[in-house]
Amino acid sequence: MAKVLMIHPDKCTGCHNCELACSFEHEGQFRPAASRVQAYTWEREGMTVPMMCQQCDDAACVKVCPTGAMHRSAIRANLVDWNEQVCIRCKMCTVACPFGNARYDAASSSIFKCDTCQGAPECVAFCPSGALEFVDDEQQVRSRKKAYAAKFREAFQEVS
Amino acid sequence: MFGWAGTILRVDLTKGTITREATDPKLARDYLGARGLGGHIVRSEVDPQTDALGPDNKLVFAPGPFTGTFAPSAGRFNVVTKGPLNGVLAASNSGGSFGPELKYAGYDALVIEGKAAKPVYLWIRDGEVEIRDAAALWGHNTADTTDLVRAETDEDAKVSCIGPAGERQALLACVMNEMHRAAGRTGVGAVMGSKNLKAIAVSGSGAVKVADPVAFKAAVMKARKMIQAHPVGGAGLKAYGTDVLVNILNQVGALPTRNYQDGYFPTADKTGGESLAAKQLVRPKGCFSCIISCGRVTKVDNPAYAGYGEGPEYESAWGFGADCGIDDLDAITKANFLCNEYGIDTISLGSTIACAMELFERGFITAKDTDGLQLTFGNTAAMVEMARKASTGEGFGEKLAQGSYRLAESYGHPELSMTCKKQEMPAYDPRGVQGIGLNYATNNRGGDHVRGYTIAIEVLQNGAVMDPHVTEGKAELDITFQNLTGALDSSGACLFSTFGIGGAELAEMLSALTGVDYTLDEFMRIGERIWNQEKLWNLKAGYTKADDTLPVRLLKDPIKTGPSKGEVNHLDQMLPEYYRLRGWDEDGVPTKAKLKELAL
Amino acid sequence: MTVKYFATIRTYTGEAARRIDDAPVDLRELLETLAGRYGTSFRRAVFEGGELSPEIIILVNGRNVLYLEGLETPLAADDEVSIFPMVAGG
Numbered sequence: 115m116a117k118v119l120m121i122h123p124d125k126c127t128g129c130h131n132c133e134l135a136c137s138f139e140h141e142g143q144f145r146p147a148a149s150r151v152q153a154y155t156w157e158r159e160g161m162t163v164p165m166m167c168q169q170c171d172d173a174a175c176v177k178v179c180p181t182g183a184m185h186r187s188a189i190r191a192n193l194v195d196w197n198e199q200v201c202i203r204c205k206m207c208t209v210a211c212p213f214g215n216a217r218y219d220a221a222s223s224s225i226f227k228c229d230t231c232q233g234a235p236e237c238v239a240f241c242p243s244g245a246l247e248f249v250d251d252e253q254q255v256r257s258r259k260k261a262y263a264a265k266f267r268e269a270f271q272e273v274s
Numbered sequence: 275m276f277g278w279a280g281t282i283l284r285v286d287l288t289k290g291t292i293t294r295e296a297t298d299p300k301l302a303r304d305y306l307g308a309r310g311l312g313g314h315i316v317r318s319e320v321d322p323q324t325d326a327l328g329p330d331n332k333l334v335f336a337p338g339p340f341t342g343t344f345a346p347s348a349g350r351f352n353v354v355t356k357g358p359l360n361g362v363l364a365a366s367n368s369g370g371s372f373g374p375e376l377k378y379a380g381y382d383a384l385v386i387e388g389k390a391a392k393p394v395y396l397w398i399r400d401g402e403v404e405i406r407d408a409a410a411l412w413g414h415n416t417a418d419t420t421d422l423v424r425a426e427t428d429e430d431a432k433v434s435c436i437g438p439a440g441e442r443q444a445l446l447a448c449v450m451n452e453m454h455r456a457a458g459r460t461g462v463g464a465v466m467g468s469k470n471l472k473a474i475a476v477s478g479s480g481a482v483k484v485a486d487p488v489a490f491k492a493a494v495m496k497a498r499k500m501i502q503a504h505p506v507g508g509a510g511l512k513a514y515g516t517d518v519l520v521n522i523l524n525q526v527g528a529l530p531t532r533n534y535q536d537g538y539f540p541t542a543d544k545t546g547g548e549s550l551a552a553k554q555l556v557r558p559k560g561c562f563s564c565i566i567s568c569g570r571v572t573k574v575d576n577p578a579y580a581g582y583g584e585g586p587e588y589e590s591a592w593g594f595g596a597d598c599g600i601d602d603l604d605a606i607t608k609a610n611f612l613c614n615e616y617g618i619d620t621i622s623l624g625s626t627i628a629c630a631m632e633l634f635e636r637g638f639i640t641a642k643d644t645d646g647l648q649l650t651f652g653n654t655a656a657m658v659e660m661a662r663k664a665s666t667g668e669g670f671g672e673k674l675a676q677g678s679y680r681l682a683e684s685y686g687h688p689e690l691s692m693t694c695k696k697q698e699m700p701a702y703d704p705r706g707v708q709g710i711g712l713n714y715a716t717n718n719r720g721g722d723h724v725r726g727y728t729i730a731i732e733v734l735q736n737g738a739v740m741d742p743h744v745t746e747g748k749a750e751l752d753i754t755f756q757n758l759t760g761a762l763d764s765s766g767a768c769l770f771s772t773f774g775i776g777g778a779e780l781a782e783m784l785s786a787l788t789g790v791d792y793t794l795d796e797f798m799r800i801g802e803r804i805w806n807q808e809k810l811w812n813l814k815a816g817y818t819k820a821d822d823t824l825p826v827r828l829l830k831d832p833i834k835t836g837p838s839k840g841e842v843n844h845l846d847q848m849l850p851e852y853y854r855l856r857g858w859d860e861d862g863v864p865t866k867a868k869l870k871e872l873a874l
Numbered sequence: 875m876t877v878k879y880f881a882t883i884r885t886y887t888g889e890a891a892r893r894i895d896d897a898p899v900d901l902r903e904l905l906e907t908l909a910g911r912y913g914t915s916f917r918r919a920v921f922e923g924g925e926l927s928p929e930i931i932i933l934v935n936g937r938n939v940l941y942l943e944g945l946e947t948p949l950a951a952d953d954e955v956s957i958f959p960m961v962a963g964g
Contacts, residue, residue, distance in 0.1 A: 145481035160571030516963030837936020
């Protein structure tokens with residue numbers, strides 16, 4: 115059983131608590147530029163979507179990394195981990211990730227990529243809306259699927 | 275510095291110069307930020323007799339120490355200036371994301387001085403500040419302005435701007451940020467327009483630092499839990515928005531109806547939060563760091579009033595609704611969208627249209643004055659058309675855009691303007707709720723609810739209950755709310771966090787954040803200081819005890835129908851005690867002893 | 875008498891209002907009758923440990939029952955009772 119950091123953009127209210135929690139956890143201060151999760155807002159639509167590393171099984175960042183700094187963790191399931199020690203900051207991972215979820219931060223000379231905070235992601239703890247969920251892979255879409263299933267329950271209850 | 279960013283940015287638009295100064299730690303400690311610190315700057319540097327729309331007025335954008343942190347629902351900023359609507363020390367509060375971005379760019383306050391020769395906008399990227407030509411922006415609504423500015427600066431820049439109403443220096447003009455959030459009242463948008471400043475774009479890559487990260491996080495987690503456990507902060511506001519208040523105010527008989535001619539509107543339910551959720555709500559929205567999400571993303575399908583945007587809030591739904599005798603929520607929401615786009619205060623405009631409707635029905639103005647429109651209560655199409663005209667400045671609309679006081683006075687009937695100190699009263703009838711009437715009358719910026727929101731106790735049962743029909747104990751209640759809110763507004767927190775936490779939790783978080791040891795007493799004293807600071811300004815601006823009053827209608831004409839039928843407001847039973855408890859003399863002037871106590 | 879429901883209470887009752895022909899003697903009796911009709915979610919919203927829930931606001935003819943007689947507030951045939959969850963705004 116592996117945990118997945120699941121995103122529910124339909125529940126996002128655009129509060130950016132995830133960015134604040136992430137930067138605070140990693141740096142002890144509030145610098146959303148340092149957050150590994152970024153929530154993008156489209157004001158006209160009133161819609162916000164948070165984005166972070168999806169811990170790809172077949173990760174492009176791992177493939178291109180010359181030193182093995184980007185690697186699938188042997189310790190924790192479903193995690194692409196970053197080894198700060200062997201990283202040469204070539205930034206090939208940032209070029210390779212098709213989602214833009216790895217970035218180079220000059221201020222701290224690091225690669226910023228979600229590390230799920232040792233298995234207790236702070237963004238999930240701080241999201242007030244349930245837009246971010248750290249959930250067993252088996253139950254990853256349960257809330258969404260069930261919400262729609264409930265509509266059938268209502269419909270059929272009236273008839274039967 | 276911890277909490278505070280450490281720098282105040284000054285832009286002189288006359289000279290085109292940009293200067294920086296260090297934030298004075300003592301001032302920051304004693305005035306916090308936002309309303310308090312901004313107010314101190316304006317009070318120190320602007321003469322209360324100055325022309326509010328002249329180059330010597332100053333316009334301050336100031337976040338608070340909480341702004342930019344994850345203190346729950348605490349990402350606010352204030353626009354502080356001499357208010358052109360009524361000459362007070364105006365401070366209009368807004369949410370969204372603009373305030374936090376100012377902090378990340380490194381600023382506790384942005385002070386705008388002078389006047390640009392031609393329309394300009396400011397582009398602030400951390401320490402780099404440019405004054406840029408805004409000719410291509412002038413004339414655009416606030417949403418388009420936001421997109422246009424971002425195209426020239428950074429696509430993720432946070433933008434605060436005026437619409438055409440502010441450009442025209444309409445006295446009800448507001449400043450909008452993130453397209454849908456407003457620093458609404460007292461005409462602060464007109465000041466921005468008078469300086470030829472169309473917009474401010476900010477992008478910040480810096481950090482807000484914390485003195486004691488462990489203690490701060492613990493205090494924040496505790497505060498979050500309290501808000502989330504509260505039925506309102508934790509669920510109610512997200513489900514129904516502020517518009518949920520329509521029905522409860524109506525059911526206690528204190529929903530001002532048809533320009534305060536009555537306090538009960540039989541079809542009010544059609545305009546309330548329940549109806550909004552059923553018919554128009556797309557999704558809830560939260561400001562930066564907010565856990566409450568009272569914002570409404572809304573859509574109107576009815577082709578007559580079609581649109582997509584945010585709101586209406588309770589006040590807006592009332593102003594264009596019951597106050598105008600209107601129960602068509604689609605029309606109300608359309609009027610709200612127009613105000614957001616053109617940058618005009620919904621509370622004051624709704625109330626001004628209502629005033630015009632009463633003038634019309636009484637025959638003091640006719641269709642000749644109102645561009646041929648039958649401006650009667652309940653005429654939905656006329657209301658929306660007048661909201662549009664006030665937004666664009668066409669015909670009679672331009673008169674409406676200056677507020678009901680000047681409107682009613684120009685036709686010889688100032689008694690029909692439902693204002694205190696020339697600012698329109700919000701959506702609570704003081705005849706049905708005694709304490710809010712005392713707040714309207716004594717409020718430093720005139721008709722205002724948020725700075726002394728006694729409704730929380732008198733109607734909403736938030737932690738305590740007081741009978742809205744009695745005057746006993748209301749002076750003390752008002753003072754407590756006014757003081758607490760003075761500090762809260764200056765910290766960057768949102769008023770709605772008080773549906774869950776109080777001054778003690780705010781002081782605890784503030785102490786851990788800033789490293790300054792704030793007790794609850796100290797926090798309240800800061801609020802009291804800020805209240806007195808604004809009062810001192812008003813005295814110099816010419817306001818006297820005679821202005822601490824309510825429209826005669828509310829003192830003499832009882833509510834006609836509904837559960838508060840027969841009631842009037844008994845201000846005279848509350849005001850003397852209010853002055854006494856505040857440590858002011860019988861004329862409402864702060865005594866020397868009180869000022870010394872507050873270090874003013 | 876008329877009973878009106880607001881905000882989340884409407885989701886428990888499935889309606890916005892109800893006319894009651896046999897006026898109950900007091901508020902407690904009214905709420906017991908309604909709880910019997912609407913079920914557990916309504917009951918839990920209005921009662922807490924046999925007393926009035928602190929998170930409910932009940933008005934009789936516009937007056938909060940907390941400064942009338944609470945659950946013992948007497949009711950008359952032409953009264954209007956409004957039931958709200960705690961709500962707020964600005």
